[in-house]
Each structure stands twice: as structure tokens, then as C-alpha cells.
Amino acid sequence: MFPAAFDYHAPASLGEALALLKERGDDAKVMAGGQSLIPLLKLRLAQPALVVDIGRLPALASVTRHDGSVRIGALVRHVDVERSPELASLCPLMVEASHWIADPLVRNRGTVVGSVCHADPAGDWGAVILALGAEIVARSESRERVIQAEGFFQGPFSTELKADEVVTELRIPLPTGHAGGAYLKLERKVGDFATVAVAVQLALDGRKVAKVGIGLTAVGATSIKATAAERALVGQEPTAEVIAEAAGLAAAAAEPRDDMRGSVAYKRDMVRVFVQRGLRTALGRAEGVRS
Numbered sequence: 243m244f245p246a247a248f249d250y251h252a253p254a255s256l257g258e259a260l261a262l263l264k265e266r267g268d269d270a271k272v273m274a275g276g277q278s279l280i281p282l283l284k285l286r287l288a289q290p291a292l293v294v295d296i297g298r299l300p301a302l303a304s305v306t307r308h309d310g311s312v313r314i315g316a317l318v319r320h321v322d323v324e325r326s327p328e329l330a331s332l333c334p335l336m337v338e339a340s341h342w343i344a345d346p347l348v349r350n351r352g353t354v355v356g357s358v359c360h361a362d363p364a365g366d367w368g369a370v371i372l373a374l375g376a377e378i379v380a381r382s383e384s385r386e387r388v389i390q391a392e393g394f395f396q397g398p399f400s401t402e403l404k405a406d407e408v409v410t411e412l413r414i415p416l417p418t419g420h421a422g423g424a425y426l427k428l429e430r431k432v433g434d435f436a437t438v439a440v441a442v443q444l445a446l447d448g449r450k451v452a453k454v455g456i457g458l459t460a461v462g463a464t465s466i467k468a469t470a471a472e473r474a475l476v477g478q479e480p481t482a483e484v485i486a487e488a489a490g491l492a493a494a495a496a497e498p499r500d501d502m503r504g505s506v507a508y509k510r511d512m513v514r515v516f517v518q519r520g521l522r523t524a525l526g527r528a529e530g531v532r533s
């Protein structure tokens with residue numbers, strides 16, 4: 243199908259993009275890699291009067307390290323994360339998750355920030371940024387604001403963002419000390435969206451869990467932060483019983499739906515199994531055991 247007619251602008255500066263969005267916000271759509279927006283245009287599920295293509299703003303294409311965080315610019319593509327030796331050492335969870343996204347064609351064009359803004363409840367980055375406690379930096383002509391990942395997703399394909407805002411970067415707090423993460427995804431075939439996916443990031447203080455983030459994908463109207471499970475782990479020695487209890491709490495937090503990928507009971511049980519496995523893998527990595 244062909245998209246409805248729209249105007250197209252590819253601004254040469256962020257200022258120009260923000261001015262256009264201020265003027266035309268409700269009628270306009272930002273485009274980064276176009277890997278989700280273009281299919282939506284073609285299906286006429288999105289019919290903006292104006293597409294503002296930010297793809298020619300190279301200043302947004304970098305990964306930089308800053309004050310204990312790593313900043314992922316709005317034009318950093320999935321493939322850039324996948325191939326980044328810097329991220330492999332600073333935040334391996336991101337690199338592990340990037341391998342699971344779609345196929346090389348989509349990973350070559352699509353951006354991490356675009357995925358987060360698209361807010362597909364089955365998107366892989368949603369769980370990852372919740373587990374990592376990321377911040378989303380949004381700019382409009384009049385201000386810049388920093389939004390916590392928890393609370394960013396409002397519903398399927400719906401976020402905290404206003405029509406005149408562009409996300410310029412994600413800020414990911416860098417794991418420190420004895421830290422480890424894991425991304426587990428159940429898919430029907432290679433490159434498919436998740437049936438269930440789980441992201442775990444934890445840090446140890448001696449034998450106890452000092453910090454943990456658990457994000458779930460494809461089991462609710464948004465990606466879900468499993469806060470009760472996180473609380474059950476912090477300050478505890480991660481014994482098999484503690485891990486099993488946390489996994490049960492994560493499964494209870496999931497709100498899956500019956501669909502062609504599986505029943506509610508099956509998906510909930512897969513959350514339980516994957517959180518258990520994810521925690522064990524992340525623990526092994528935090529303890530320096532390769533897995």
C-alpha cells in the first residue's frame with residue numbers, strides 16, 4: 243500500500259527540527275531510521291502531514307561516556323551497539339540485546355532511540371532500558387527534560403513524549419563493581435518479535451545483591467519493570483529460594499495476553515523461567531564466571 247501524501251523535511255540542524263515541530267507538532271512525525279514509521283505510513287496507520295527526518299544530524303550519532311553514564315545519541319543504530327567494543331566492555335547487556343533485534347537489514351537502519359520512542363510493547367530495548375535504569379533526554383525548542391525509563395511508557399505505542407519533542411539521547415548509568423547482566427528472548431523464529439523477553443542487570447556487594455533491575459517485554463501493554471521481584475532480591479544473598487521467589491513475583495507482574503504466540507499461562511511461566519535463568523546468568527557474570 244502507498245502512504246497518504248505528506249510533506250518531507252530533512253533539517254540540517256537540531257534547532258531547525260525543533261522549530262518545525264513547534265510549528266507543526268500535532269501534524270508532524272519525527273523519523274530516524276524509518277524502520278517502524280515507514281511501515282506504519284504504508285499501512286496508513288500513521289498519516290502525518292509532515293515527516294521531519296532527523297537522519298542528517300550527525301551530532302546525534304555518537305556514543306559518549308560521561309560522569310558514570312554512557313550516552314546513546316538518537317541516531318545510534320542497533321548495529322552500532324552490536325559492533326561497539328566500548329559498549330561490550332562498559333555495558334555488555336546492551337550488546338547482548340542488540341543481537342536479538344530483527345535482522346541485519348533492520349539493525350543497519352533502525353535506531354535504539356527510535357525503538358524506545360516507538361514504544362512497541364514487544365520491543366527489545368524497552369526491557370533493557372528498564373533493567374538498566376536509563377534516562378531519556380527530550381528536547382523541545384523551549385526546554386530540555388530528563389525522563390526516567392520507569393514511567394516513560396504510557397501504553398502500547400504511547401510515551402511521555404510531547405508532540406514538539408525530540409529525544410536526543412539515552413543516558414545509561416554504567417554498571418560498576420561486580421556487575422552482570424543477561425538478555426533472554428523467546429521467539430518463534432530468528433528475527434521475530436518476542437513471545438517473552440527478559441532483561442536483568444545486577445550488582446553484588448560481597449555475597450549480597452546490592453542493586454538489580456529486571457525488565458519484561460511482550461507480556462503487557464508496555465514493557466514492564468518487575469519492581470516487586472527487584473525488592474525481593476536487594477540486600478539478600480541470591481540463594482536458589484530467593485531467586486525462585488523473585489521469579490514468581492516477576493511472573494505475577496506480567497500481564498500477557500493470549501495470542502498466536504501462546505497462552506497467558508504459558509507466557510507467564512516463561513517469564514518465571516527466564517527471570518530465574520537471567521538472574522543465574524547475571525550472577526555468574528557478576529562473579530566473573532563466563533557463561
Ligand SMILES: Cc1cc2nc3c(=O)[nH]c(=O)nc-3n(C[C@H](O)[C@H](O)[C@H](O)COP(=O)(O)OP(=O)(O)OC[C@H]3O[C@@H](n4cnc5c(N)ncnc54)[C@H](O)[C@@H]3O)c2cc1C
Pocket residue numbers: 271272273274275276277278279280281316342343344345348351352353354355356357358359360364365366367403407408409410433434435436
Ligand atoms: C521486519 C522488522 C522486524 C522487526 N523486529 C524487531 C524485533 O525483533 N525487536 C525489536 O525490538 N524491534 C523490531 N523491529 C522494530 C524496529 O527495530 C524498531 O522499531 C526501529 O528500529 C525503530 O527505530 P527507527 O530509527 O527505525 O525509528 P523510526 O521508524 O524512524 O521511528 C519510530 C517511531 O519513533 C519516533 N521517533 C524516532 N526517533 C525519535 C526521536 N529521536 N525523538 C522522538 N521520536 C522519535 C517516530 O516518530 C516514530 O513514531 C522490527 C522492525 C521491522 C521492520
